[in-house]
Structures are given as C-alpha cells and as structure tokens.
Amino acid sequence: MSTEQNVLQDLKDICAQTKARYLMYEDIHTEDYERDSALFIKEMGHIGIHCDELLEKALIVPEYGGGFSIKHHDEKTCGGYTQEGNRKCLMVLPGFHEDREKETIYHEAAHVYQYKYNILDVIKNDDYTKYRTEVHANVFSTMVSLLKAKSILDYKKQKLSRFLEGVATINSDEEELIYYLSLPIELALMREIRKKGRLKTKEEFSKHGILDYKKIAFYTAQLVKKHCFSQEEFEKIKNKEITSKYEKLKRKAKAYRILGSIYVFKKERYYIKKENKHHQLEIKRLKKIAKKLAPLCENNEENKVINALCQIDNCQVYLAQDVGFFPDLELVVTEQETIPERLEEDEKKWVEETFQKIKTIYEKWKENEFFQKYFAKINDNYQRNVIWDLKEQKKKELEQRCLANMAVNER
Ligand SMILES: [Zn+2]
Numbered sequence: 001m002s003t004e005q006n007v008l009q010d011l012k013d014i015c016a017q018t019k020a021r022y023l024m025y026e027d028i029h030t031e032d033y034e035r036d037s038a039l040f041i042k043e044m045g046h047i048g049i050h051c052d053e054l055l056e057k058a059l060i061v062p063e064y065g066g067g068f069s070i071k072h073h074d075e076k077t078c079g080g081y082t083q084e085g086n087r088k089c090l091m092v093l094p095g096f097h098e099d100r101e102k103e104t105i106y107h108e109a110a111h112v113y114q115y116k117y118n119i120l121d122v123i124k125n126d127d128y129t130k131y132r133t134e135v136h137a138n139v140f141s142t143m144v145s146l147l148k149a150k151s152i153l154d155y156k157k158q159k160l161s162r163f164l165e166g167v168a169t170i171n172s173d174e175e176e177l178i179y180y181l182s183l184p185i186e187l188a189l190m191r192e193i194r195k196k197g198r199l200k201t202k203e204e205f206s207k208h209g210i211l212d213y214k215k216i217a218f219y220t221a222q223l224v225k226k227h228c229f230s231q232e233e234f235e236k237i238k239n240k241e242i243t244s245k246y247e248k249l250k251r252k253a254k255a256y257r258i259l260g261s262i263y264v265f266k267k268e269r270y271y272i273k274k275e276n277k278h279h280q281l282e283i284k285r286l287k288k289i290a291k292k293l294a295p296l297c298e299n300n301e302e303n304k305v306i307n308a309l310c311q312i313d314n315c316q317v318y319l320a321q322d323v324g325f326f327p328d329l330e331l332v333v334t335e336q337e338t339i340p341e342r343l344e345e346d347e348k349k350w351v352e353e354t355f356q357k358i359k360t361i362y363e364k365w366k367e368n369e370f371f372q373k374y375f376a377k378i379n380d381n382y383q384r385n386v387i388w389d390l391k392e393q394k395k396k397e398l399e400q401r402c403l404a405n406m407a408v409n410e411r
Contacts (some may be wrong), residue, residue, distance in 0.1 A: 002148050007035035007096045011105055014213055020089040020112045021046055025080070028070055028092075031284045037068040048086025055381065058324055059083075060379060062317045065292035066388035078341070080104045082111040100267075103141050108195050110140035113217035120221055128231050131178055132224055138182035139220045143189055147202045156196055162186055167260035168267070176209050178237055184249060185227045189220070204361065276393060296394050303394060305371045309387045313378050315354045323347045329379040333362045 002010075003345075011022060023043050028036045035061055041051055044059070054060045063069040072092075080093040091108040095101045112135065114122040120132045142162045149155035152274055166183030195202045205219070228234075233243045248408075253260065294302040294308070312329065319325045323343060331337035332355050339351050363372040377383040 002102070004096050006106060007102050010211075010213075011093075011096075014109045014112065014208070016090065017214065018112050018116045020091060020116075020305040022091040022093055023410075024090060024096075025072070025094045029072065030280060031281065031288060033063050033289075037063075037070055039121070040070050041068070043090055044085070045084065047083065047090045048294075049083065049090075051382070055326070062320045062326075062384070063289070064314060064317050065289045066313075066385040080108045082104045082108045082115070084115045087115075093138065103145065106141035106144045107137040109213065110137035110217060110220075113140075113214060117214075117217070119217060120224065125199045125283075128234050131234055131299055132228055133182060133183075133184060135182045135228060136217075136224045136347060138180065139185050139223060140217060141190060142182070142186050143216055144211065144213075145197075145206075146190075146193060147216075149198075151197075159190060161263075163190075164259055164263040167253045167256045168264045170250060171257055171260045172264065178234070181229070181249070183253070186225050188227045190224055191198060192223070201238055207404060212378065219235060225401050285355075292388065292392070296391060297398065301368075303363060305368055305374075306391050308365055308390060309371065309378055312358050313384055313387060315358050315380070319351060319354055323351060325351060326381075327351075329358065329375065332358050333366075335359075382392055 014020065015022060021043060023040065027042050030036055041054065042052070044054055051060075059070055060068040060070055080091060083090045083092070089112045091105075091112060093101070093108060094104050096105055111122075113119060114133055114136065120136055121129055122133050145158045145162070146155060149158050151334065163183075163186070166186055169180050170183060190327065196204070202211075205216055207215075229237065229243070233245060236243050239247050293310075293314070295307045298304045298307065316327065316329070319327055325340060325343070327337050337355065339348050342352065362375070374387055377386050
C-alpha cells in the first residue's frame with residue numbers, strides 16, 4: 001500500500017472533487033468528550049445534519065456530567081462510515097497508518113462517489129442496494145490497491161491479500177456476510193487486469209499521473225452489475241436458501257480454507273490490538289467523568305438542590321444511553337409520559353423504575369423556587385449543561401474557601 005502522505009493527498013483530492021469532508025477517528029476519540037462531540041457536531045452541520053437529527057439517529061447521545069458523546073459505529077473493527085446529508089458527505093475514518101485503515105479510506109471514498117453520482121442507485125437504500133454498494137466499495141478499494149502497486153511483487157502481494165480476505169469472509173459465519181461477498185467480482189476484476197496488462201490498465205485509469213477515482217468508481221460499478229448476485233439470488237441467500245452460484249462459491253472457498261483461516265487469525269490479532277487502545281481511552285474518559293459526578297457537600301439547601309438536579313439528569317442520560325429513549329421530564333413528573341412499545345419487557349421495567357426515581361426527587365423539591373427554575377432547563381438537551389457548570393463552579397468556590405480558612409488557621 002501507499003505511504004501515509006500519499007493516501008492523505010488522495011483523500012484531499014477526492015474531497016475536493018466530490019465536495020465531501022472527512023474526520024479522523026483519532027480527532028474525535030480523545031479523553032475529552034466535549035471537545036470530541038463539538039467537533040463532530042460542527043462537521044455534521046457542514047453537510048446539513050443538525051444536532052436534533054444526530055440525536056434522533058443516535059449518532060450522539062447525552063453524556064453523564066453534561067454534553068454529548070459520539071456513538072461510534074465500528075470502532076473496534078477499524079471500519080469507517082460515510083454519512084450523507086444535503087448532497088454532501090462526511091467520511092469518518094479510522095486513520096491512515098496501517099494497511100487496514102488505508103483500505104477503509106478507499107472503501108469510504110467509493111461511498112462518496114456513489115452518493116455524488118447516484119451510482120448503483122445508492123439513494124434507494126434497501127437491502128439489495130446495500131449489498132451492491134458495499135460490494136462496490138470493496139471492489140473499488142481493491143482496484144485502487146492493485147493499481148497503486150509499485151512492482152510486480154507488490155501487485156502479487158496485494159492480489160493475494162484481497163483474495164484471502166474474500167475467502168475468509170466466505171468461510172466465516174458472520175451474519176452480515178452477504179454484504180461483503182465481493183470475491184466473485186474481485187476475481188473478475190483481476191482477470192480483466194490480467195487480460196489488459198497491469199501497466200496498461202494503470203495508464204487507462206490515470207489522469208496526469210494520478211489515479212482517476214471517478215473513472216474507477218464507474219468502471220467497478222459496471223463490474224458489480226455484471227457479476228453480482230441477482231435480486232432473486234440475493235433474497236435466497238439472505239433467507240439461507242442455497243443457490244447454485246453461491247454453492248459453487250462456497251466450494252471454491254473451502255478449497256482455500258487453510259489460507260483463509262490464517263488470514264483471519266492475523267486480522268483478529270490486529271483488531272484486538274486496536275480494541276485495547278480504545279478501551280484504555282474509555283477508562284481515562286470515565287475517570288474524568290467520575291470527578292464531575294461526585295456530589296457537592298450538602299451543607300446548604302442550594303447544594304442539595306444541585307445534587308438532586310444532577311441526579312435527575314443522570315436518570316435521563318441512563319435512559320438515553322441504555323434504552324435509546326429521551327423522556328420529557330415535565331411529562332414524567334405529571335405521569336403523562338408513555339413508555340415506547342418497541343422496548344423489551346425488562347427495558348420497560350428499567351424505564352418504569354427510573355421514572356419512579358425522578359418522581360421521588362421531584363416531589364421532595366418541587367416547592368423550591370431554585371429547583372423549579374433549573375428543572376425546566378435540564379429538560380432541554382441543549383441547556384442541561386447549566387446545572388453541571390453550576391456544580392463545577394460551586395466546587396471551585398468551596399475549594400477556595402477551604403484554602404482561605406487554612407490560611408486564617410495558620411496565622
Ligand atoms: Zn461500506
């Protein structure tokens with residue numbers, strides 16, 4: 001694969017051509033939730049997707065201690081994703097240091113071209129379309145890596161790696177298997193390149209010495225149309241019925257099973273490494289939040305109220321994060337909020353218990369003016385930070401008073 005610099009330049013060129021934008025996963029998965037989500041929300045805003053929609057799509061969720069956190073799709077498998085809004089795309093990418101990450105960049109770039117030119121009818125967004133567009137993205141990325149090969153040896157290495165990946169996918173029991181059955185089309189691509197010659201193909205798909213990605217996107221789409229499963233075959237495979245074409249593919253893959261499983265093993269090790277990195281980061285972030293969550297010393301009424309309001313907010317966040325339900329607090333305390341039917345029985349029970357907790361706290365403080373003023377604010381996703389800011393401020397004041405007292409005592 002190419003150097004990091006080379007991939008980054010490609011990414012910039014692709015974005016310039018398609019008006020797409022990109023975000024690196026490392027930029028939005030740091031120890032700081034607030035900075036991360038602010039950057040993410042801003043970038044999504046650029047392509048016309050606003051905060052409410054992000055909440056609705058559960059791409060962000062309210063976070064303990066105020067603010068939002070991002071719900072990453074595929075962080076542990078190093079996948080990226082492409083979000084389309086207002087005819088512009090935002091790619092969220094895992095990075096560009098390792099080969100797997102570079103592959104993901106070209107895979108997501110294919111999705112950007114799909115949206116830009118409605119390749120393979122991407123806007124339809126049904127299962128069959130999803131299968132064809134995912135396969136197209138894989139084949140696009142394969143073609144790029146083959147054409148970017150620097151020598152015959154490198155070309156052969158890329159070819160083998162793509163082939164093994166395809167075999168491994170067919171051997172695995174992954175539920176989403178059907179979306180990634182790109183092997184037949186990748187094999188067809190390799191045949192085409194061999195027929196035409198590696199260097200000649202590269203020349204045909206280059207413009208002023210660099211690869212013409214738009215041309216590659218359209219060409220690979222033609223290959224997909226020609227070699228993919230038909231809608232009928234696809235439905236059968238999805239329902240776990242066997243088609244003769246699919247059977248043949250499985251038999252072929254079986255013959256290469258050992259190679260395929262070695263490849264999977266290698267890949268899994270890579271995933272585990274990545275997962276650890278994110279796991280460590282999450283622990284650090286949780287520690288930070290724990291500090292924020294610590295209650296105020298309840299030596300006066302106002303502090304007690306602030307603690308109570310924070311507790312109610314925690315209940316809200318719990319519901320949003322664990323059951324994906326954003327209740328209206330005013331409705332909860334007047335017993336008018338309904339629990340969504342889509343929830344499982346035990347989830348409904350948690351919601352009921354959490355409602356009860358909110359009500360108990362509310363009953364205790366509802367006559368308090370200060371409580372009433374802030375209760376309305378924490379019911380609003382964009383205003384609920386005020387209560388956490390207030391708490392931080394109180395903590396600081398208390399610290400300063402302590403220091404002042406110590407100074408007096410020492411005199
Ligand atoms: Zn994809």
